[in-house]
Amino acid sequence: MTTDCGRFADDWALFVLGSLEPELCRQMQSHLSAGCALCEARYRESLNDVSRLGEAAPPRVPAIGHEERFAARLLAVKPAAPPIRRREIVGWIAAAAALTVAVWLAFERRDLERRLAQAASAKPAERIVVAPPQVIERPVERVVEKTRTIDLSASQLAEESRRRREAEIAKDAASRDLTIAQARVSELERALEEAARRAQTASRSTSAASPPEAAAPAVPAPDPRLASLNAELERARAEMARQTTQIVELRRVLRILESNSVRLVDLRAVDPRAGRAKARVLFSPSQGLLLLAHGLPALPAGKCYQLWIIRKGSPAIASGGLLKLDVDGHGVVSTSADATLANATGFAITDEPAGGSMAAQGRKLLFGAY
């Protein structure tokens, strides 16, 4: 223990809060770096104490779909590689530059050969043919839109049967789209591999055949065809990821509809402000919940609609999620299985501050009991 240990003893919480003067912070930091075990322990303890203040933040939940957005970003970021050292980055850049030059050289060589061949005979040189991009049709979106516009006046059995058929059609269409996207990605990957292979071969033969003084051409610009192929590949991959997400969502809805324990609850307006709005909840305690609403009036800025699950047990009422509302007043909520659905006896929709509430504070607009 040094004199510094005593001097800093009361200040570790302030240090963790980051509110100390910079000079004192530096002194404490260097003291820690010197390896003082006592102060390290005090610092750790203060870190835990101060971080408990974070628990005092008023509870809030992220906007609906945040998990899916996080998962999508995670898939885009993969793999979780260890930190790349500067030397490795330089190596990769050098390799990429070498590959680009090699590809350019290959194309130049082919061009030269073609001209020589044309000069020697009338036979045309071989060319790389890149297939035009296919237009991927997405009937899934149209079918999903149909499922949102429900007619609550039709008989329940017929409605459910129609919805099941549409969900199956949507699933098939989405699978088809995915197959097309996968085929396109494979095709583009093959084209890229072929281009890289040719570039490598051409690079080897060029360096072997050319005299040393002739092997120093000016560094060319990257070939635009390679960049175009790469861009198209990225677009196809993004499309595939989008289709995959859509299929996962549709399968979840299908599982709810196919579940033996599926239950149906109609929600009616209980407040004049709800207008002619109606909603229907299909839920299965083991598979999740699907809510379809229409005719909901537009809310002022800073407000949103929130679904509440009314339960037999504790908590008596729990949040079921926020409604995503389109311009026609159609709202959809789809959630996976949750313990709160086990003893659900009814559902309600309220208007809440944007982002939702932990506890319902707004007006109860629609209500339905099971």
Next chain:
Amino acid sequence: MRVDSTGLPAVAPDRNLVERIAAGDESALLALYRLYANPAYSLIYRIVRDETVAEEVLQDTFFRLWCLPHSYDPDKGALLSWLFTVARNLALDRRRKESRRPLAFVSEFRDARNGEFAGPDAGLEKRYTVIEALRQLPKEQRIALELAYFEGLTHTELADRLREPVGTVKTRIRLGMQKLKALLKDCRLVIL
């Protein structure tokens, strides 16, 4: 999911999840996200006061663990503490880059426990304990602590804001932290 007596997730699975994250297991990161997204988001939102920005910072917080899994050492503290520290730093950085938002205090938060509705947050009861502990501090200490933690103000800025000498501000924070620690440790809280 296992929870401890306070309703927060048990600590033991954290170590296992972090080991899997270090090995590149995406499902482990997603599981951890489901476990701690709500408390971390609450803290971030409290600082940045914007839903879109708060969600971005929330994702950045968990990606910090994904990209640098060894920056968290389970032997040196709870994972939630580490997440709160990272989340707070990122949120304060983000907030400093953007315009200052109006101040708000935890005391403005309406107690919903006695209401008809209850939210789905598993660790809510434990968080109420901290909120109640803060409420039991003398007002001057509580305000100084909240401004330092949630607003990221330095002593000089705090002294300007509160129109008090720097020494007084430091003493308030120091005493506030000591008292808060004692309240949480002894569980002598009176939940109102």
